[in-house]
Amino acid sequence: MGCGLVPMRVGFVQFKPVFGRKERNIKRILTLLEFGVREGADLLVLPELCTTGYRFKSKEEVRSLSENVPDGMTTETLIRYAEENGLYLVAGVCERSGERYFNSAVLVGPEGFIAKYRKAHLFNEEKLWFTRGDTPFQAYRIAKAKVGMMICFDWFFPEVIRILALEGAQIVCHPSNLVLPYCQSALLGAAVQNRVFIITANRVGSERGLRFTGMSQIIDPNMNVLAKGGRDREEVKVVEINPKLSDSKKVTERNDLWADRRVDLYKPLLKTLR
């Protein structure tokens, strides 16, 4: 294989968990993952909080549905599946850590547990249940790419994808439970400004009065939407990409997006306003 071309098959699993029914949801996820495996997926991204559901009503619910990571049912099941089927998975998990709870994502693969990311920017009622994340925005090497993670509302902060890209992520995995109408269009700019792939895996359906928007999508570094889900259906879509397309930050003969950054003018980014 020449020219640094490493084709890779990546996808999203858009689905509808049932609140609180973890075993049922895990079973459904395993069924859906089969579709991805049959399409030769190397990496599949699942939604945020994909085995518990989203809309908690009490800390007690969070406590009883949360799990340790990686020693909990959701992560262990995903690790086993990744090992048996030789692929990588990113999925949202309701994490318990002592008396604290995090809205987290895990990255697992054939080699087992790789990393967890704890959501840094909590949305609305999540602030009642979860502690805001303390993990850095980081890129992890998997077999054919370097991947980063962010969760749902994190997209609203352009700093997140920017840092993931600066850290070397070629693919940003984005487990989501989106309810606002903006994200799918808004991330087009982030993909081209950072020259990364973005896989948003959203859920569908309603839960305790909240409607989720579906339309999971895969965007490439040239702002092309390679795959898109519908508004209501559960579905799995897998496309072939070349992650190395993300490595070149050149946009013209004389413009490299990293070399052109004016860090000398960017200090106000770190100022705090409240």
Place this chain on the structure above:
Amino acid sequence: MGCGLVPMRVGFVQFKPVFGRKERNIKRILTLLEFGVREGADLLVLPELCTTGYRFKSKEEVRSLSENVPDGMTTETLIRYAEENGLYLVAGVCERSGERYFNSAVLVGPEGFIAKYRKAHLFNEEKLWFTRGDTPFQAYRIAKAKVGMMICFDWFFPEVIRILALEGAQIVCHPSNLVLPYCQSALLGAAVQNRVFIITANRVGSERGLRFTGMSQIIDPNMNVLAKGGRDREEVKVVEINPKLSDSKKVTERNDLWADRRVDLYKPLLKTLR
């Protein structure tokens, strides 16, 4: 007038300069500005390098067409027009400063010259002629709003609008000579992530083999496109906005986009990669 509502009329002037014919271009601009004034504009944004044209072929061309700012023909003409008609203008100017040249924008109003901004991120051949900007990303108070400036390719760097918004800009004025196809869609996300208005004033037509994309636009903080130009026509569009809409960074009862920023996790933004 109650409730902090300060309605304001803002617009773009999309037009086609003829390379090197400054007096002709200024005359054409003055004609087009009349349309904006008749529509009651408080603020009009003109394209990048709007009186010289864009595609220089030699430093000698740049030298002979460039002007001091504010003591040059373009800025002086715009100041006079702003004073006589009681409105604010932002326009791209080819600036001379001793032996250095900048791709600049000026902000002028009824009170005269207010500020200049020198393009921080130079695109392609501009690097042959211009010195990269040394002015900070800053917000300026005008009668009914606070405005910031960026020029064309600056949009590719999410840091720019982010800083302008953090500095208090409600409206980002964006004189442009766009040739790539991304900007118009890509800025949707920036508008909602920063809750600012963005006025992109692009040029149309071709010049020495470069084709400009038109489709100037005004986006609001909720990601609505309030006005859009065509691909080829010269046109002036003016809409009414409430700049104070930008002041609230609240997106839910519990989410304020400024308070929610995780500056503690953003330090990698200032790292330099080449």
